[in-house]
Amino acid sequence: MIKNKTDYINYLERDRIALEIYNDSISSKIKNFLFPNPVWTFEKRMRKLEYYVNCKNKGIYKLYILYIKYRYRAISVKLNFSIPINIFGPGLSIVHYGTIIINYTTRIGANCRMHACVNIGASGGEIQGPILGDNVYIAPGAKIFGNIRIPNNTAIGANAVVNKSFEEENTMIAGIPAKVLGNIDIKKLIRHE
Template sequence: MIKSKSDYNDYINKDKVALGVKSSSLESKLINFISPNPIWTFQKSLRKLEYYTNCKNTGINKIYCYYLRYKFKKISIKLGFSIPINVFGPGLSIVHYGTIVVNSASSIGANCRMHAGVNIGASGGKKEAPQLGDNIYIAPGAKIYGNIKIANNCAIGANAVVHKSFEEEGIMIAGNPAKKIKAIDIRKIIKHIQ
């Protein structure tokens, strides 16, 4: 969770690396100005809203926070994302825009790479939602729900239905219902992590 200006800068820089955004050259700045990446725009908006909500939500900044919420809601609807603040750790990489629904009680660690059609939510009217570790890859169409935990360095396959915990690190989870398929090296899937 972003708790300071340095946290905010760290999250932005790690998200930028995860998305492969290059913003240092004049050419890339010009391209980004003419045709901005909508997912990067969304993620910058998400992080800015998290920073102002967590750190600067008093006085005149409270009015600015309402404006940021409005902007964030507008771009979320445009891209089909229902992603609340303070859920994802640094290094978030949303690969494509399209329907993505995440419960606000969920917690996802650093370096999550996620595709369209993903649903992470509670089950049966309960408040508890999935808790995912660091370095998680979520393929298109995966459904993850209930009071479950997924260990670090795991990949969840396309259209998997995950409704139970997987405590073993470094595995591929797939199927309906989901089960362990094999051991994996997550660095081959999420390329930017060391």
């Protein structure tokens, strides 16, 4: 969670690297200006809102927070995301825009790479959503629900239904219901420092 300006800058930089947004040449700067990546715009607004809500939530800043919330909601609706703030650690990479729904009690660690049509939430009247570790890859269509834990360095397969906790790291889980299919080198699926 962003707790100060240094965290805010660090989160933005790690998100930019994870999304492979480069500003290292004049041509890339022109391209990013003329054709901005909508997911990068979403992530920048999300991090800005997190920073102001967590660190500057008093006085005149409350009005500015309302404005940021309005802009965050507008781009969320445009991209079809339902993602509350303070869910993800640094290094978030949402690969495509499309339906993504996440429960507000979910927590996801650093370096998460996620595709479209993902649903992460609570289950059966419970309040607590899943807790996912660092370096987690979530393929298109995955459904993750319940008061469960997913360990670090885990890949969740396409259209998997994950409704129980797993303990072993460096694994690929998939299927309905999900089960461990084997070991995996997560560095091949996600970019992290």
